Amino acid sequence: PTIWKYYTLTSDSLSELNHLWAQKDRILIKGGIVVNDDDMIEADVFIESGLIKEVGKNLVVPGGARVIDAQKKLVMPGGIDSHTHMQLPFMGTVAIDDFYSGTRAALAGGTTMIIDFVIPKKGESLLEAYETWRNWADEKVCCDYAFHVAVTWWNDEVGDEMETLVRDKGINSFKTFMAYKDVMMLSDEEIYHCYSKCKDIGAIAQVHAENGSLIAENAKKLIALGITGPEGHELCRTEEVETEACVRAITIANQVNCPLYIVHVMSKSSAQAICDARRRGCVVVGEPIAASLGTDGTTYWNKCWRHAAAHVMGPPLRPDPTTPGYLMDLLANGDLQLTGTDNCTFNADQKALGKNDFRKIPNGVNGVEDRMSVIWEKGVASGKMDPCRFVAVTSTTAAKIFNIYPRKGRIAVGSDADVIVWDPEATRVISAKTHHQAVDFNIFEGMECHGVTEVTICQGKVVYERGELNVVRGSGRFIPTPPYASYMYDQIIKRDETRKLVKVEREPYNGPVVNTGSSE
Ligand SMILES: C[C@@H](CNC(N)=O)C(=O)O
Ligand SMILES: [Zn+2]
Ligand SMILES: [Zn+2]
Numbered sequence: 001p002t003i004w005k006y007y008t009l010t011s012d013s014l015s016e017l018n019h020l021w022a023q024k025d026r027i028l029i030k031g032g033i034v035v036n037d038d039d040m041i042e043a044d045v046f047i048e049s050g051l052i053k054e055v056g057k058n059l060v061v062p063g064g065a066r067v068i069d070a071q072k073k074l075v076m077p078g079g080i081d082s083h084t085h086m087q088l089p090f091m092g093t094v095a096i097d098d099f100y101s102g103t104r105a106a107l108a109g110g111t112t113m114i115i116d117f118v119i120p121k122k123g124e125s126l127l128e129a130y131e132t133w134r135n136w137a138d139e140k141v142c143c144d145y146a147f148h149v150a151v152t153w154w155n156d157e158v159g160d161e162m163e164t165l166v167r168d169k170g171i172n173s174f175k176t177f178m179a180y181k182d183v184m185m186l187s188d189e190e191i192y193h194c195y196s197k198c199k200d201i202g203a204i205a206q207v208h209a210e211n212g213s214l215i216a217e218n219a220k221k222l223i224a225l226g227i228t229g230p231e232g233h234e235l236c237r238t239e240e241v242e243t244e245a246c247v248r249a250i251t252i253a254n255q256v257n258c259p260l261y262i263v264h265v266m267s268k269s270s271a272q273a274i275c276d277a278r279r280r281g282c283v284v285v286g287e288p289i290a291a292s293l294g295t296d297g298t299t300y301w302n303k304c305w306r307h308a309a310a311h312v313m314g315p316p317l318r319p320d321p322t323t324p325g326y327l328m329d330l331l332a333n334g335d336l337q338l339t340g341t342d343n344c345t346f347n348a349d350q351k352a353l354g355k356n357d358f359r360k361i362p363n364g365v366n367g368v369e370d371r372m373s374v375i376w377e378k379g380v381a382s383g384k385m386d387p388c389r390f391v392a393v394t395s396t397t398a399a400k401i402f403n404i405y406p407r408k409g410r411i412a413v414g415s416d417a418d419v420i421v422w423d424p425e426a427t428r429v430i431s432a433k434t435h436h437q438a439v440d441f442n443i444f445e446g447m448e449c450h451g452v453t454e455v456t457i458c459q460g461k462v463v464y465e466r467g468e469l470n471v472v473r474g475s476g477r478f479i480p481t482p483p484y485a486s487y488m489y490d491q492i493i494k495r496d497e498t499r500k501l502v503k504v505e506r507e508p509y510n511g512p513v514v515n516t517g518s519s520e
């Protein structure tokens with residue numbers, strides 16, 4: 001009889017339970033300054049059941065809401081990291097930060113969504129690779145995520161699968177590689193076909209812009225000279241090897257009138273090439289990353305092999321120490337549009353695969369946890385950009401490009417409650433000793449940054465506050481990214497309408513033709 005007493009729940013106690021449960025999802029962020037990409041206002045934010053329900057001054061909200069005091073703090077959209085590679089199988093090993101540790105660390109740094117890459121092997125079905133990556137991610141992610149898909153080989157079948165991925169699987173961006181010869185690299189003709197297909201299906205063409213043939217030849221020469229250390233990694237692909245490929249990719253995309261997104265912009269000259277193209281009217285956007293905005297390639301000459309190898313990524317960080325400041329200036333003024341991290345992390349013992357040959361050092365660095373603070377320190381605290389521009393380059397522009405705005409990338413009624421309470425005056429010192437990532441090295445080691453997330457709210461739940469994480473493995477959702485994003489396609493569509501290719505009507509030529517002796 002006792003046990004039954006507990007089982008006979010009356011209807012009003014059930015509604016009481018529901019009321020309690022519902023209350024758990026109610027949050028009132030009080031007294032903060034709400035920052036979007038286009039304005040800053042003093043306002044409270046009321047969140048319920050995973051969505052932003054009200055934004056305004058002195059809100060009066062339903063009972064039971066949890067109140068977060070945001071006095072003197074900024075309330076911003078959670079960061080969107082447009083470029084990660086969690087647990088990527090690459091160069092004989094697997095990136096050590098996986099979809100759990102990587103998204104958990106992202107939340108600790110104020111990023112509430114990642115866009116990762118499905119990278120099929122040459123010859124592998126894109127659809128099968130997509131299912132593999134979905135299985136990897138869905139059971140582990142602690143925040144929402146989306147995918148780009150890489151095109152590492154080409155035939156009509158690949159084009160058909162791209163169409164299926166856009167129509168049925170929520171993909172709207174495809175990355176081609178002009179580097180990684182024999183592994184992922186496509187020829188110009190294959191890139192031409194791929195970008196033509198992207199254009200036909202309203203997808204964004206992304207590119208890893210480096211000339212893979214020059215890299216391969218230069219690397220052979222350096223190894224023959226006995227230059228096997230990480231300095232060889234930069235010497236075999238100096239910045240003009242990146243810039244030439246940038247210009248080539250921009251040209252191919254412009255020839256087929258396809259919008260282009262250049263990932264991991266690492267050098268001044270490639271950034272300049274993007275600016276020039278944009279000023280010619282090309283529809284191209286550039287994505288510098290936390291690494292290229294926060295540090296440089298002088299480390300490749302560090303006497304400690306481990307330190308030098310830790311910074312090996314492609315394209316490399318540049319030894320010109322003025323590069324980070326230059327890229328930040330362009331990001332601040334709108335010549336570059338958004339930021340990711342290219343987070344692809346490997347521990348010392350993995351990097352050591354290349355201890356005798358830099359070509360075998362797994363390429364990749366960290367960034368997913370520190371991007372927001374690094375860009376605040378180098379961009380806002382330095383006076384180069386204001387908080388609105390910070391929100392644009394860390395969240396809103398990515399949401400617009402990948403067509404998930406304003407669900408993501410904005411503090412507004414109806415938007416997902418992915419929100420950070422940001423302390424612009426607080427500082428933190430970045431270190432592998434204290435970071436939440438799995439990797440045993442941090443390329444920003446020792447950097448003191450203004451700008452710390454005090455509270456991270458993801459899907460309307462507090463997942464990080466005052467240094468404590470409270471995440472749920474597998475709670476993140478796959479977010480479909482629809483084609484034909486206005487941000488990238490409005491001009492493209494108009495150009496198709498107004499720049500039709502037509503032939504000239506003329507009388508046939510009836511004059512003499514030279515006799516070459518050939519039968520054609
Ligand atoms: C393979 C992947 C990550 N590694 C890297 N960038 O060095 C990329 O090229 O973006
Ligand atoms: Zn790349
Ligand atoms: Zn060292």
Ligand SMILES: [Zn+2]
Pocket residue numbers: 083084085264342
């Ligand atoms: Zn990448």
